[in-house]
Each structure stands twice: as structure tokens, then as C-alpha cells.
Amino acid sequence: MTKHASIVRSFLLSTLACLLAAPLAEAAGYLGPASVLVSKDGKALYVANLDAKQIAVVDPAAGKVVKTVAVPAEPAGMALSPDGATLYVTCAAPKSTVAVVDIAGGKIAASISVGHTATGLAVSPDGKRAWVCNRFNNDVSVIDLEAKKEIARVPATREPHGAAVTPDGKTVFVINHLAIDRADGYDVAALITVIDAATNKPTSIRLPNGSSSLRGLCISPDGKYLYVTHLLSRYQMPTTQLERGWMNTNAMTIVDAAEKKIVNTVLLDNVDLGAANPWGVATTADGKSICVAQFGARELSIIDAQGMMDKLAALAAPKTEKKDSGLYASTTPADVPNDLSFLVGVRKRMPLPGVGPQGVAVFESTAYVTEYFSDALCAVDIAAKPANPAQPVRQIALGPKPELTKQRRGEILFNDATICFQRWQSCGSCHPDSRADALNWDLMNDGLGNPKNTKSMLLAHQTPPSMSEAARGGADEAVRSGIKHILFAVRPEEDAEAIDEYLKSLKPVPSPYLVDGKLSPAAERGKKIFFDEAVGCARCHPEPHYTDLKMHNVNSRGQYDRRSEFDTPALSECWRTAPYMHDGQYTTMKELFLKGKHGGKDVLDKLTPQRIDDLVEFVLSL
Numbered sequence: 001m002t003k004h005a006s007i008v009r010s011f012l013l014s015t016l017a018c019l020l021a022a023p024l025a026e027a028a029g030y031l032g033p034a035s036v037l038v039s040k041d042g043k044a045l046y047v048a049n050l051d052a053k054q055i056a057v058v059d060p061a062a063g064k065v066v067k068t069v070a071v072p073a074e075p076a077g078m079a080l081s082p083d084g085a086t087l088y089v090t091c092a093a094p095k096s097t098v099a100v101v102d103i104a105g106g107k108i109a110a111s112i113s114v115g116h117t118a119t120g121l122a123v124s125p126d127g128k129r130a131w132v133c134n135r136f137n138n139d140v141s142v143i144d145l146e147a148k149k150e151i152a153r154v155p156a157t158r159e160p161h162g163a164a165v166t167p168d169g170k171t172v173f174v175i176n177h178l179a180i181d182r183a184d185g186y187d188v189a190a191l192i193t194v195i196d197a198a199t200n201k202p203t204s205i206r207l208p209n210g211s212s213s214l215r216g217l218c219i220s221p222d223g224k225y226l227y228v229t230h231l232l233s234r235y236q237m238p239t240t241q242l243e244r245g246w247m248n249t250n251a252m253t254i255v256d257a258a259e260k261k262i263v264n265t266v267l268l269d270n271v272d273l274g275a276a277n278p279w280g281v282a283t284t285a286d287g288k289s290i291c292v293a294q295f296g297a298r299e300l301s302i303i304d305a306q307g308m309m310d311k312l313a314a315l316a317a318p319k320t321e322k323k324d325s326g327l328y329a330s331t332t333p334a335d336v337p338n339d340l341s342f343l344v345g346v347r348k349r350m351p352l353p354g355v356g357p358q359g360v361a362v363f364e365s366t367a368y369v370t371e372y373f374s375d376a377l378c379a380v381d382i383a384a385k386p387a388n389p390a391q392p393v394r395q396i397a398l399g400p401k402p403e404l405t406k407q408r409r410g411e412i413l414f415n416d417a418t419i420c421f422q423r424w425q426s427c428g429s430c431h432p433d434s435r436a437d438a439l440n441w442d443l444m445n446d447g448l449g450n451p452k453n454t455k456s457m458l459l460a461h462q463t464p465p466s467m468s469e470a471a472r473g474g475a476d477e478a479v480r481s482g483i484k485h486i487l488f489a490v491r492p493e494e495d496a497e498a499i500d501e502y503l504k505s506l507k508p509v510p511s512p513y514l515v516d517g518k519l520s521p522a523a524e525r526g527k528k529i530f531f532d533e534a535v536g537c538a539r540c541h542p543e544p545h546y547t548d549l550k551m552h553n554v555n556s557r558g559q560y561d562r563r564s565e566f567d568t569p570a571l572s573e574c575w576r577t578a579p580y581m582h583d584g585q586y587t588t589m590k591e592l593f594l595k596g597k598h599g600g601k602d603v604l605d606k607l608t609p610q611r612i613d614d615l616v617e618f619v620l621s622l
Helices: 004-028 307-317 333-338 405-412 473-484 493-504 521-530 589-594 609-618
Strands: 034-036 045-049 054-058 064-070 075-082 087-093 097-102 107-113 117-124 129-134 139-144 148-154 160-165 169-175 193-196 202-207 211-217 225-233 248-256 260-266 278-283 291-294 300-305 347-351 355-361 367-373 376-381 393-397 549-555 564-569
Touching: 034 075, 034 367, 034 376, 045 075, 054 075, 064 307, 075 129, 087 117, 087 129, 097 117, 107 148, 117 291, 129 169, 139 160, 139 393, 160 211, 169 211, 169 225, 202 589, 225 260, 225 278, 248 278, 248 291, 248 307, 260 307, 278 367, 291 307, 291 367, 300 307, 300 355, 300 367, 307 333, 376 473, 405 493, 473 493
Parallel strands: 034 355, 075 117, 117 160, 211 278, 278 355
Antiparallel strands: 034 045, 045 054, 054 064, 075 087, 087 097, 097 107, 117 129, 129 139, 139 148, 160 169, 169 193, 193 202, 211 225, 225 248, 248 260, 278 291, 291 300, 300 347, 355 367, 367 376, 376 393, 549 564
């Protein structure tokens, strides 16, 4: 065969392979069940299939899907009207809507415009109001459901992710996904936004130091307590081991709903077995049991609420009234967030057959759990005893068994703690949604005692080197190092290759600073400043990814650093990656310019306040 013929043959074979692969990827047709609700009579389940952009109506008795309703974008949140006749669905997009679904008719009856990437929502007990989390606008839409329109916006702190309203309708609790603090400080924590339903006035509750990745919340049926799931990261520890929750622990915080203050934070982990990535949380109708889906650990935790509260009350009692049970390590309430044995005796862990348990809903003694990567729903008898794999757990298929592409398998592995030593964490623990957790970590790849801010995985493979000090030549090397030195695991090469493919597939989310997908007038002015040679931003941050892939000394060396040059980060999606610089010392882009003098004091001092604002607007629009 001639060289020319060989080249042609190779081209034809590769083309054929692409043509064959494309239909397979499309045929996979993933559903991605993310959340679930139960009808009042328990005869119907409503499942939000994120990837398929649809709501599936499931008959739990028959164990099958009886109807689907297509929605215009990813159904990131659901809530039922008090009478159960209407389903409200947040359809997440840069211009999100709330789809008002007529359940009997099985179709969308109306649509309400809200903000950027609408996620969780809550409906008032009288059915007249709804509160919708606009994740990337950092605010909450207040909806008049009778008029079917937005009537107010309430500021949240950072990436509001879910909402719940008290039974009396007076208070709305909103969880914020990430912290907005300097990462080089000694207290970094996400907040709960508390909205007065009558005045729309917000206040906040600060979670314990290290609280991040808030995913789920629910209010006890009697309205006394709010339960919030999140990570409790030990980010101030060097990342030398995982035993006993050395890096990440997985938690649930209990809030006194009336007093609006934290009761305590309990760990869902055991001493030698993590409960990675807690997500959805729900209670039984009587409030006696609390169910928590553990996304990374492939489990459901079932907590005896009264038993847990009795333990907490015993610790808070006067010393003369305490009894030494010897069953757990805590001796004061302050010990509980560090006590891996606290829930022993009042919690059971149920292994689930599917992958990626996320949403939870409970009817009578059955918990329904969505299994995101398995395109299935799991029905769990929470009254069964004792907890072991043989307990009655029924899986309901929502569609054909998914055929995993390499990319999808990589997404599973990235979020799966079962490949980690003792299941303490997944890659997604420090990189939620494959982005960053807003914390500084002291990784061992550049020595001990010099913590660095977590970087987003977006464009990681396209913009080498990796790590702020370029300790890894590229993301391929970093992925393999992470498996070995962060998950403390030994995995086959194909696992790392699959994670590579997943990370390469990540696409930036359009910035909330864009107007109809385009730069605002201020950002257009800022663009000219950015590319002005006299200002010089584009010298280190050239298009298309706004990085020159080089190390530079920009006078950012901190007290713990051993060098002055750091990798130039890409600027795509920098609107969601605060705090800024390698040590996370600046919480806003404007602060980076004004206080950090990033770009040079001589240059920045010549820019007027208006020009600084325009420059910030452009950078945050990328």
C-alpha cells in the first residue's frame, strides 16, 4: 500500500469512527434524575430529569413511568402547590423560567420569568407566593403566584441553591452554596440567608468554619428545626492523610427555626467510613426520621431525630444532670462537629444499588431517592432493621439502562467517593460542579505550609501548567496525582483517562454580567481598556482563554509563599471563582484592582474610578 493510500485509508477509518461514535453518544440519552416529590396521596412521584429536560410522573405501586412533561431547560427545582394540583418547576438557564405545570393535564399552563440559573424554590403554605433561587444572580425572586409574575428580588450572599418556608409562612430559609470570604483567613464559611416573608428583609446565619458545598435543606413538620446538608472542610490541615476526616467531613447542621440560630452540626461520617457529599434531605411526616442522600458514598442515611436531639440536649444540660453513657466522645456541645461517633445508635446507613443518590422525598415509611447516574429511582423501606445490604430496597427504572460513554464514566468517577480511601471525599468535594470550593488547601505538591486557593477545572486541560506554582505540567498529570495523593487510591489508567475526557468537555456558563448574551456598554468600554497596550492586561491574558500559559511575578507573594512567580490563570468564568489570586485574599475583582494593584500601581493609579468599574465589568463578563 502506498503512503498516500495509507493516509486516505486512515482518514476514512477515523471519519467512520466519528460517524459511528456520534449516534452512540446521542443514543445514550441520559435522564439524570435530580430531585423527586411525592403527591399528597402518595400515588404519584414527580421526578426532575435534569439531562433530559423533562418531568417524569411515576406510579410507585406499579414501579413505572406513566407520563413525561418536557420543560424548556434543566429542571433544577420543584415544588407542589398546597392543593397538589400544580407543579412549579425552575428551568435553569441564563434567562430562567418557572414552568407552571397543570398536573391533571400534563402540560405547562404558564411560564414566569426569573433570573440566571434558577434552582431551588419554595411555595408558601397558602399557595400565593413562591421564592426562587437565582443561583448566578446571587438573589432570590419573590413570585406572586396568582398574578404569575416576579414582584421583588431579595439579595443572597453567594449562589443560592435551595429554599424552604416555615409552616406558618413567615420565614424563608435559603442555602448559599459557597462562602464569600477571604480564603487566607481563619474563618471561611457559607451562610444561610433568612428572609422575612412579610417585608422581604434578609438576614443571615453563619455556618461553622469550613462549611461549604451546601446542597440540601428541609424544615421539620412542626416548624421547629431546619436541617441543612453540607461539607465541613478541615482546610487548615495539611493534606497528608484522610483518616478520621482529616481533610473533608460530611455534615448536617440543625438550626432553631424560631430563634434563627444554630443548634449544632453533626457529622454523617463514621470513624473509619466517610459519608461523602451529602445532598438531599427530607423528613417523615411525623418528623421522627431524617433521611439524607449521600451522593458520593452511594448511600442513604436515616437518622432518629428525637434520639439525636436527646443526645444534644444531654450535652447542653448542667454538669450535675449529665449521665456518662460512654457511647460517644463528645462531652460538650462544642465537641459535636468533630465527633465522628456522635450519631452512633441513632443513625443507620443504607447502601443503594445505583450511582449518585441526590434528591429525597418521603411518604409514610418509604424514602424515594433519585439515582442521578443510574437513571433510576430507589424506594427504601426506612423502617427496616437492621441496616445491611439485604434490606428491602426497590429500584425503579426511569428509562433504559444508560450506556456510559467515556465522558459520562469520567463524570461519575469525578463525583464518586467509593474510589476514595474510606469514602471520605470525591474530586467533587473540593471541586463542586467541577469548579472551586472557595477554600485554600495546603497540597503537598509544592511543599508544606503554603496553602493555595482551589482552582476551577474549567479549561484545565487546555491551559497548562496546573497548580498555581506549576507543580504539575498539565491537567493529565494533575488528575493522576489527585487520585493517588488526594483520594489516596490506586486506580487503573482508564479511570484517569475517563476523568480527562469529562473535564475536557466542560463548557463555560454565560456570565450574568452579559446583557442578552452580549457585553453591556460598560463592558464594551472595559474591553477597550483591557486591550489597551498602555494598560497591558492582554499581555498576560490574551485571547482566547485569557492566559499566556506562563509564570509571572505580579507582586502577589504572601507570607507563606516560597516564590514570587505564579501561573497566569484563565479568565473564563472568573465571575464565579472568587476569592481571587493564588491565596484567595481578594473577595471581589474590584478589590483586586484597587487594593491588590493587580496590573501595576503606576497603571491603575492613572485610571479613573469609572474606568476601573468598566474594566471590572468586562473581566466579569468573560
